[in-house]
Amino acid sequence: MLRYALRRLISLGVTLLVASLVIFLALEVVPGDPAAYMLGVNARPDTLAALRAELGLDQTPPARYAAWVAGMLTGDLGLSYTYRTPVVDMIVERLQVSLPLAVYALALSTLIAFPAGIWAAARRGSVVDVVVMGVTQLGVAIPNFWFAMLMVLVFSINLRWFSAGGFPGWEAGVGPGLKALTLPAVALALPQASILARIMRSALIETLSEDYIRTARAKGLSRGQALWRHALRNAMIPVLTIIGLQFSFLLAGVIIIENVFFLPGLGRLVFQAIAARDLIAVESVVMFLVFAVVVVNFAVDLAYAWVDPRLRGRR
Amino acid sequence: MTLLSIEGLGLSIGAVPVLHDVSLTVGKGEIVGVIGESGSGKSMTALAATRLLPEGAQARGRIRLAGHDMLALPERQLCRIRGRDVGMVFQEPMTALNPLHSIGRQVAETIRIHERTSRADAMARAARALERVEMPADRFPPGRFPHELSGGQRQRVGIAMAIALRPRLLIADEPTTALDVTTQAGVLRLIRRLVDEDGMGCLLISHDLGVVADIADRIVIMRAGRVVETGRFDTLSHPYSQALLEASTHVAPKDARPAGAPLLQVSGVVRDYPAPRRGWLGRPGQFRAVDGVSFDVARGENVGLVGGSGCGKSTLARAILGLEEVQAGEIRLDGQPVFDGRRANRAVRGRMQVVFQDPYGSFNPRHRVLRLVAEPFHLLDDAPRGAARDAAVAEALESVGLGAEDRHKYIHEFSGGQRQRIAIARALVIRPELIVLDEAVSALDVQVRAQILDLLADLGRRFGLTYLFISHDLSVVRNVTDRVLVMQSGRIVESGPTEQVFANPRHAYTRSLIEAVPALPRVG
Numbered sequence: 077m078l079r080y081a082l083r084r085l086i087s088l089g090v091t092l093l094v095a096s097l098v099i100f101l102a103l104e105v106v107p108g109d110p111a112a113y114m115l116g117v118n119a120r121p122d123t124l125a126a127l128r129a130e131l132g133l134d135q136t137p138p139a140r141y142a143a144w145v146a147g148m149l150t151g152d153l154g155l156s157y158t159y160r161t162p163v164v165d166m167i168v169e170r171l172q173v174s175l176p177l178a179v180y181a182l183a184l185s186t187l188i189a190f191p192a193g194i195w196a197a198a199r200r201g202s203v204v205d206v207v208v209m210g211v212t213q214l215g216v217a218i219p220n221f222w223f224a225m226l227m228v229l230v231f232s233i234n235l236r237w238f239s240a241g242g243f244p245g246w247e248a249g250v251g252p253g254l255k256a257l258t259l260p261a262v263a264l265a266l267p268q269a270s271i272l273a274r275i276m277r278s279a280l281i282e283t284l285s286e287d288y289i290r291t292a293r294a295k296g297l298s299r300g301q302a303l304w305r306h307a308l309r310n311a312m313i314p315v316l317t318i319i320g321l322q323f324s325f326l327l328a329g330v331i332i333i334e335n336v337f338f339l340p341g342l343g344r345l346v347f348q349a350i351a352a353r354d355l356i357a358v359e360s361v362v363m364f365l366v367f368a369v370v371v372v373n374f375a376v377d378l379a380y381a382w383v384d385p386r387l388r389g390r391r
Numbered sequence: 392m393t394l395l396s397i398e399g400l401g402l403s404i405g406a407v408p409v410l411h412d413v414s415l416t417v418g419k420g421e422i423v424g425v426i427g428e429s430g431s432g433k434s435m436t437a438l439a440a441t442r443l444l445p446e447g448a449q450a451r452g453r454i455r456l457a458g459h460d461m462l463a464l465p466e467r468q469l470c471r472i473r474g475r476d477v478g479m480v481f482q483e484p485m486t487a488l489n490p491l492h493s494i495g496r497q498v499a500e501t502i503r504i505h506e507r508t509s510r511a512d513a514m515a516r517a518a519r520a521l522e523r524v525e526m527p528a529d530r531f532p533p534g535r536f537p538h539e540l541s542g543g544q545r546q547r548v549g550i551a552m553a554i555a556l557r558p559r560l561l562i563a564d565e566p567t568t569a570l571d572v573t574t575q576a577g578v579l580r581l582i583r584r585l586v587d588e589d590g591m592g593c594l595l596i597s598h599d600l601g602v603v604a605d606i607a608d609r610i611v612i613m614r615a616g617r618v619v620e621t622g623r624f625d626t627l628s629h630p631y632s633q634a635l636l637e638a639s640t641h642v643a644p645k646d647a648r649p650a651g652a653p654l655l656q657v658s659g660v661v662r663d664y665p666a667p668r669r670g671w672l673g674r675p676g677q678f679r680a681v682d683g684v685s686f687d688v689a690r691g692e693n694v695g696l697v698g699g700s701g702c703g704k705s706t707l708a709r710a711i712l713g714l715e716e717v718q719a720g721e722i723r724l725d726g727q728p729v730f731d732g733r734r735a736n737r738a739v740r741g742r743m744q745v746v747f748q749d750p751y752g753s754f755n756p757r758h759r760v761l762r763l764v765a766e767p768f769h770l771l772d773d774a775p776r777g778a779a780r781d782a783a784v785a786e787a788l789e790s791v792g793l794g795a796e797d798r799h800k801y802i803h804e805f806s807g808g809q810r811q812r813i814a815i816a817r818a819l820v821i822r823p824e825l826i827v828l829d830e831a832v833s834a835l836d837v838q839v840r841a842q843i844l845d846l847l848a849d850l851g852r853r854f855g856l857t858y859l860f861i862s863h864d865l866s867v868v869r870n871v872t873d874r875v876l877v878m879q880s881g882r883i884v885e886s887g888p889t890e891q892v893f894a895n896p897r898h899a900y901t902r903s904l905i906e907a908v909p910a911l912p913r914v915g
Contacts, residue, residue: 288486297500
């Protein structure tokens with residue numbers, strides 16, 4: 077098990093190294109002069125030269141890459157060009173919204189998807205199954221921003237239960253903070269839960285037809301006992317994969333929902349940085365997101381090994 | 392005393408009738424063998440006895456199991472009977488165990504589901520059950536997982552789960568079909584011993600009369616959902632029973648063709664596989680699957696290569712076909728090397744073909760038979776196209792006893808035996824000189840197996856083929872080959888004319904293989 081974890085950890089490190097190289101090459105080396113790009117066409121030559129010096133563009137690419145990586149290792153992601161604040165501080169600030177939102181949405185999605193998927197699989201072909209499949213079909217099909225706007229109309233404007241957007245900050249307390257994140261989390265969880273429930277159902281139906289389920293029934297387990305004790309854990313591998321992917325997406329891929337609810341999250345930060353041509357911020361935030369995705373994948377890999385003993389001894 | 396009595400059992404799944412008026416009994420301490428081909432309803436009879444039938448199945452008639460009226464009981468009470476009064480063992484040891492639970496836990500589950508007892512007590516009793524099936528805890532700790540065991544060992548775990556509570560009846564559905572002969576003999580001996588020790592009744596289901604004849608007290612022959620005949624083995628007289636018996640000991644017509652010059656020459660072949668590294672910085676270890684093997688096969692000769700699972704025979708087969716590179720030695724077909732540099736030699740590959748074991752897994756389900764059979768044409772530089780290709784495929788299908796119009800069908804439309812005929816047609820279509828048959832009949836029922844063996848003999852005569860017959864099943868090899876090679880742990884330990892080796896085995900391993908073959912008691 078330890079060996080497996082160590083192997084995964086090494087591959088995690090290699091992935092990060094490769095990702096940093098790709099990001100560096102894509103943003104700094106390939107498309108001409110970043111300083112000129114950041115300042116636009118009407119920049120004065122002396123401003124340009126100053127910015128070039130500030131960005132370290134007068135050095136060779138390998139030296140710049142080394143400096144960038146060394147900075148990241150010490151927690152220094154550089155200074156945002158537009159905001160003149162350390163990028164680290166910006167990420168930490170945005171993460172206070174994005175991370176709780178992602179966890180909130182994922183928790184909701186899992187809490188909805190597991191019972192729905194298990195119920196539908198256990199009563200395959202019944203009314204329950206048909207309803208679950210129908211609702212999840214809709215959940216996948218409805219664009220989440222449209223659903224978000226609908227919820228704002230109903231719950232904020234008509235019922236006035238929630239505010240229509242914005243985030244009061246955690247200083248205002250956990251309650252108001254969570255309340256502000258509830259509508260966006262529900263909007264995000266709907267399609268995710270639909271996908272997850274469908275995956276859960278099909279994985280479970282597949283494992284329920286395995287020979288060892290028949291063996292379990294022959295031992296005297298009821299249909300339900302066989303499902304809970306033998307089928308569920310075997311069906312978890314594809315489900316865990318999807319949960320890992322969804323968490324990575326929720327952390328950074330939710331620009332539209334953040335915009336609908338005026339949330340200062342990571343997605344909006346990337347969007348704003350790109351719009352402002354703040355390449356230092358883009359580079360570092362993207363690298364941070366890669367890091368987050370890789371760490372989540374590492375956690376999923378460990379979860380696989382926890383579920384499946386066959387993986388523990390391997391490699 | 393009767394433990395299980397089935398009277399006038401009828402079963403239909405949806406609108407399809409599966410069983411008609413099936414009646415049989417199993418008494419205390421008695422092994423009753425149920426024999427029939429695939430689809431004869433023998434497994435459905437067993438599942439009906441415990442009411443583990445597939446959805447949509449409707450049973451009529453009477454089933455009494457240890458005093459319970461099985462067709463009348465509600466599901467809750469059935470759950471109490473299953474595992475406690477009746478244990479079941481299934482065919483596939485590879486998939487019948489939950490891969491995520493340790494073997495001790497799976498055996499203990501049988502106990503814990505029926506008795507209020509502590510986990511420790513259940514585990515201790517599970518360890519005793521494993522000991523009874525010859526899986527002692529010092530060699531097979533109960534913490535092991537199924538993937539760490541061989542097929543035979545897994546089947547023993549399956550039996551331990553079934554007998555953990557000493558049930559009154561054991562139902563074993565093809566418990567040894569997926570195992571090689573030596574393992575099969577061990578498992579059958581074990582079942583007999585447990586039945587004798589506990590005074591259990593046992594319903595033993597198989598397609599092979601040869602497997603069951605030896606250990607069963609009574610035999611029930613089934614065909615197309617009906618019981619054809621019931622009785623002691625030496626009293627079976629129904630023509631169908633006789634046909635089954637004939638199929639089990641089938642000898643394909645052999646003709647003495649003069650052996651020609653060597654067609655296949657294998658000399659000093661070594662095949663190593665990298666094994667896991669020893670430690671973090673250790674050198675990767677090596678596993679020698681084939682260790683200095685040499686033999687010749689003459690043109691027109693049928694040679695058998697036998698050995699247990701994992702002896703290296705399939706690796707050797709792949710090397711002969713040029714699918715694997717060898718580390719030392721040389722393989723030549725008609726004087727030309729099978730390997731050309733690091734790749735298979737194309738000129739030679741077109742002159743040999745292979746038929747594999749699994750008639751279900753070795754075809755792409757999305758292609759029509761025409762395309763499947765025409766596949767080997769890519770080995771030829773001047774492969775026929777268009778109508779000529781069509782005609783060649785049609786001819787190959789006809790020569791294996793199928794129709795030319797079958798080329799427009801998909802593979803799922805054929806039975807196991809028909810699929811194996813298609814596999815043979817695929818091998819024949821480029822008119823090879825050598826055909827390697829890698830367990831080609833092992834997955835087939837005895838009757839179908841007999842038909843395929845006849846077909847192979849006939850094709851060999853008509854097309855002047857040379858066969859290399861790879862199998863763990865000695866009875867098949869004995870009946871169709873001229874010469875036999877016995878392989879153990881990567882080496883050939885004995886070789887010689889088939890009859891001589893079987894009549895007078897010199898090596899201890901050969902003797903153990905021959906003794907493991909279930910022998911049919913001679914009927915007067």
